[in-house]
Amino acid sequence: MxxxxxxxxxxxxxxxxxxxxxxxxxxxxxxxxTIGRPGGAHMDARSILGVMALGAKHAEEVELSVEGDGADAVLADLVALLERDLDSE
Known part of the structure; x- marks a missing residue:
């Protein structure tokens, strides 16, 4: 994964x-x-409440894991999404 x-x-x-x-x-x-803080517990990234509960602030790191066919491409897309300033778009 x-x-x-x-x-x-x-x-x-x-x-x-x-x-x-x-x-x-x-x-x-x-x-x-899944999403979580590096070294911490990870949760299902399909849950808006779970993602918001992380409380990740600007420039803080999170770890993503993806499982399934095409996982590498999906992971790359999700990483690129999180790297952007989505509030300014």
């Missing part, structure tokens, strides 16, 4: 709008995706 660590690019962190965009992308992928 491929995994990568990414710093949150959104200026206000991974909250309401950025979290919803991320969760929507995860759900659309159809794959099993």
């Amino acid at each position: 491929p995994a990568r660590t990414v710093a949150i690019g959104s200026s206000v962190g991974l909250h309401a709008r950025p979290a919803q965009l991320f969760v929507t992308a995860v759900q659309e992928s159809g794959l099993a995706v």
